[in-house]
Amino acid sequence: MKIKNYINGDFQDPQSNDWLDNYEPASGKVYGQIPNSDAEDVEEATAFAKAEFPKWSNTTLEERSRILMNIANGIESRLDTLAEAESRDNGKPLSLAKTVDIPRAASNFRFFAHAIAQFASESHESVGLKAMNFTLRKPLGVVGCISPWNLPLYLFTWKIAPAIAAGNCVIAKPSEVTPMTAYLLGEICTEAGLPPGVLNIVHGLGTTAGQAILEHPEIKAISFTGGTKTGEHIARTCAPMFKKLSLELGGKNPNLIFADCDYDKMLATTLRSSFANQGQICLCGSRIFVERSLYTSFKEDFVSRVKELVVGHPFTSATLSGREKPATFSVQQKVDLGALVSKSHLEKVEDYIHNAKAYGGTVLCGGKRVSVEGYEGGYYLEPTVIEVTTNDCKLNQEEIFGPVVTIMPFDNEEEALQLANGTKYGLSATVWTKDLDRTMRLSDSLQAGIVWVNTWMNRDLRTPFGGVKASGVGREGGFEVLRFFTEAKNVCISY
Numbered sequence: 164m165k166i167k168n169y170i171n172g173d174f175q176d177p178q179s180n181d182w183l184d185n186y187e188p189a190s191g192k193v194y195g196q197i198p199n200s201d202a203e204d205v206e207e208a209t210a211f212a213k214a215e216f217p218k219w220s221n222t223t224l225e226e227r228s229r230i231l232m233n234i235a236n237g238i239e240s241r242l243d244t245l246a247e248a249e250s251r252d253n254g255k256p257l258s259l260a261k262t263v264d265i266p267r268a269a270s271n272f273r274f275f276a277h278a279i280a281q282f283a284s285e286s287h288e289s290v291g292l293k294a295m296n297f298t299l300r301k302p303l304g305v306v307g308c309i310s311p312w313n314l315p316l317y318l319f320t321w322k323i324a325p326a327i328a329a330g331n332c333v334i335a336k337p338s339e340v341t342p343m344t345a346y347l348l349g350e351i352c353t354e355a356g357l358p359p360g361v362l363n364i365v366h367g368l369g370t371t372a373g374q375a376i377l378e379h380p381e382i383k384a385i386s387f388t389g390g391t392k393t394g395e396h397i398a399r400t401c402a403p404m405f406k407k408l409s410l411e412l413g414g415k416n417p418n419l420i421f422a423d424c425d426y427d428k429m430l431a432t433t434l435r436s437s438f439a440n441q442g443q444i445c446l447c448g449s450r451i452f453v454e455r456s457l458y459t460s461f462k463e464d465f466v467s468r469v470k471e472l473v474v475g476h477p478f479t480s481a482t483l484s485g486r487e488k489p490a491t492f493s494v495q496q497k498v499d500l501g502a503l504v505s506k507s508h509l510e511k512v513e514d515y516i517h518n519a520k521a522y523g524g525t526v527l528c529g530g531k532r533v534s535v536e537g538y539e540g541g542y543y544l545e546p547t548v549i550e551v552t553t554n555d556c557k558l559n560q561e562e563i564f565g566p567v568v569t570i571m572p573f574d575n576e577e578e579a580l581q582l583a584n585g586t587k588y589g590l591s592a593t594v595w596t597k598d599l600d601r602t603m604r605l606s607d608s609l610q611a612g613i614v615w616v617n618t619w620m621n622r623d624l625r626t627p628f629g630g631v632k633a634s635g636v637g638r639e640g641g642f643e644v645l646r647f648f649t650e651a652k653n654v655c656i657s658y
């Protein structure tokens with residue numbers, strides 16, 4: 164199957180007619196091609212977006228809201244198709260795509276359909292000076308949205324929905340590793356009545372298609388989610404052009420477990436926060452710190468629960484019940500972890516496991532590839548728990564972004580805080596305790612954009628989302644992102 168670019172409402176081949184292979188992680192086989200787009204495709208898309216901008220930015224809020232709602236409904240009505248496409252493209256369990264990724268993509272559009280109708284700007288009366296100020300919030304023009312492979316449609320739409328709700332036209336590039344659902348979104352947008360040119364989807368590599376988006380002088384802002392190294396490069400490229408930047412980058416999130424926690428809830432949630440989506444969620448708690456008095460029992464229970472997790476083909480007979488079976492699926496009833504996203508990513512994750520001793524740890528369980536019958540070429544890996552003795556080791560300092568977590572004990576709250584804050588990253592942190600004072604102290608002192616207490620991945624779309632330190636700059640979500648996608652202009656009237 165050939166994926167195409169979506170430019171000015173049309174599906175197009177890349178101008179170079181050059182194509183890249185698209186791999187199915189569950190089998191390791193090529194199952195389609197995607198455009199290897201370059202600066203010419205970005206140029207064409209930007210010209211259409213720029214031409215459409217005056218009209219779209221003057222489209223009423225009610226009409227924008229109506230179209231966004233149509234897109235949300237279009238996504239929901241294709242739940243099964245989109246979930247299967249996402250799971251096949253990414254390797255994630257179909258059950259996860261069906262319950263998390265695709266419903267959340269619909270929620271992103273629905274949420275910003277409502278939010279734009281409630282978004283307001285400020286006025287300031289200059290008392291005693293006979294002047295009145297009001298602030299206009301103007302859309303920026305053409306903006307670039309670049310997203311990663313781990314939550315493909317979920318994160319792609321998390322940027323696009325607020326950008327177009329605020330009146331911008333968009334050049335969007337999904338990850339070249341997982342392009343399929345972004346491709347399917349084009350058709351949904353057309354059906355929903357989104358005018359041609361408002362959203363343009365250009366597929367291809369970061370270093371060519373992505374780079375062309377960064378460098379295009381008519382693209383006024385870049386909203387990026389991806390790795391910290393790429394974020395550095397984007398900042399270096401875009402800062403001299405004075406583009407607005409929102410960078411959502413990597414993490415090495417701490418999970419602080421205190422002896423007074425609700426043990427069963429903590430254990431069940433920690434399994435999820437460690438291995439959901441094969442550990443490939445930027446918010447996964449990859450460094451687990453446990454109060455010493457609980458450490459031995461936690462280690463025993465956690466390892467035994469991890470050993471029970473089932474690794475297998477992402478499609479199971481249970482998740483496909485009642486539907487036509489696709490070409491590849493397995494007959495397992497349950498699967499907890501599917502395949503990692505690519506061969507190169509699998510090898511990167513394996514390097515940390517194979518060198519665990521040298522990198523400062525001891526593997527307690529997992530760490531081996533899994534051979535799934537009929538899909539021996541797939542990128543399957545056992546969930547892995549590594550015990551470390553110091554937070555300064557490579558295993559605790561570098562983002563692995565796979566089904567690998569480390570565990571180590573701590574003696575008191577002060578040490579726990581030091582360990583949690585002891586990395587260059589600062590995306591999220593999770594705390595397990597029933598002590599309210601401790602909750603308040605840690606919430607105040609943890610260096611993270613998001614702190615979860617006795618929960619994980621609990622998301623209210625109105626809240627600010629983003630990281631500190633090397634985890635990024637700027638916030639997505641709610642009105643924060645509508646502020647990012649608009650420019651404030653103050654008008655002062657003297658009377």
Ligand code: NAD
Pocket residue numbers: 309310311312313314318336337338339367368369370372373374377388389390391393394396411412413414444445562564590630634635
């Ligand atoms: P990546 O940085 O390799 O790629 C992300 C996107 O950037 C892709 O679309 C890629 O093609 C593009 N890109 C790469 N080089 C580019 C360039 N020179 N110019 C423009 N675009 C370029 O990241 P990835 O491997 O796809 O994703 C994994 C990373 O994303 C992890 O580090 C993870 O923590 C992070 N992530 C962060 C969040 C968050 O909200 N903070 C969410 C999900 C993933």
